[in-house]
Each structure stands twice: as C-alpha cells, then as structure tokens.
Amino acid sequence: MPADPGRAAALELVHRLREVALRLERAVGEFARATGLHATDVRALTRLLDAERAGVEATPGWLAQQLGMTSQATTAVIHRLEAAGHVERLRSRSDGRSARLQVSETAVDLGWQFFGPLLERLIGITEHLDQRDRSVVSDYLSAVADTLE
Structure with a gap:
C-alpha cells in the first residue's frame, strides 16, 4: 500500500516535536x-x-493537579522550594x-540566568516568522498541548 504523503509529513512533524520535547527535558535536567x-x-x-503570567492564583491544590501528583507529594515539593527560597506561601x-x-x-533571576540565552534564541527564530506563520505555529502547538491534557 503506497504511503500517504500527508500522513508521512504529519508524522515527521510529530517526530520533530518529540525531539524538541526531549531536548527541553534535557535542558530542564x-x-x-x-x-x-x-x-x-x-x-x-x-x-x-x-x-502568574495567566493571572491564575496558584494554590497547593492547583499545583498538585497541574503536576498530576498527590497532595502529600506536592507538599514535599513545596517544602523543598520554600527551603531553597524559590517559593513563598502567601495568603490567598x-x-x-x-x-x-x-x-x-x-x-x-536564576531561571533567566540559565534559560535566558535559550529564550532569546527562540524569540529570535519566532520574530523572523510573519504573522500568518506565527499564527499557524501557535494554533498547532495549542492543539498539541490540548491533545496531551
């Protein structure tokens, strides 16, 4: 059976997306x-x-849901982040x-020191796209993110 060129092109995009995810995971590590x-x-x-960027008030319960973790495991994460001075608990x-x-x-600041150069390169790549192409990429990435929910 001959290969469907549209499917092959779509699969190539999926493979590129997987490569991006793996490289981002390595950077996070x-x-x-x-x-x-x-x-x-x-x-x-x-x-x-x-x-914060979306204007959502992040509670410990919200964070547990986002991470797909139990409240106990999330509490341990929050305690580690508080002890390191990275997160504060404030009144709602x-x-x-x-x-x-x-x-x-x-x-x-720590995040910007580490990821800033990468973010600047990504912004530079994106700035070279015209509005139509940025819209297509944004729609595609949003659909991918929604599929993974």
Whole structure:
C-alpha cells in the first residue's frame, strides 16, 4: 500500500516535536542539576510561573493537579522550594484562610540566568516568522498541548 504523503509529513512533524520535547527535558535536567533541584521542582516552578503570567492564583491544590501528583507529594515539593527560597506561601487574595504560592524574584533571576540565552534564541527564530506563520505555529502547538491534557 503506497504511503500517504500527508500522513508521512504529519508524522515527521510529530517526530520533530518529540525531539524538541526531549531536548527541553534535557535542558530542564541540566538546570535541576546545576541548582540542586529535583526535575519535579523545576516543573512546579514552571507551572507556577505560567499561572502568574495567566493571572491564575496558584494554590497547593492547583499545583498538585497541574503536576498530576498527590497532595502529600506536592507538599514535599513545596517544602523543598520554600527551603531553597524559590517559593513563598502567601495568603490567598480571595480567601484569607487558604494559601497561594508565589515564585520568588531570586528563582526568577536564576531561571533567566540559565534559560535566558535559550529564550532569546527562540524569540529570535519566532520574530523572523510573519504573522500568518506565527499564527499557524501557535494554533498547532495549542492543539498539541490540548491533545496531551
């Protein structure tokens, strides 16, 4: 049976996406080793920064859901991040009885020191795309992310 060229091209994109994911995972691992963090701690910091950027109040329960972890395991992550000075527990803005999590400026600076050069290169690549191409890439990546939910 002849190969469907559309399917082959789609599969090639999936393989490229997998390669990007593996290389990003390696970079996260290098950052974790360089900072003495667990890879899960780095994932937690990333989700907390994403929440902040989206205007979402990140609670311990929210973080557990994002990481796909039990509340006990998430509490251990939060304790490690607090002890390292990377996360603060603050009172919730909407409910003073509950806590919200905030990434410290020190952690943000540390992330920029390590990932800043990579982010600048990625921004440079993206800036060379016209608006239509950026829209296509954005739609594709959003659909991929939604598929993985």
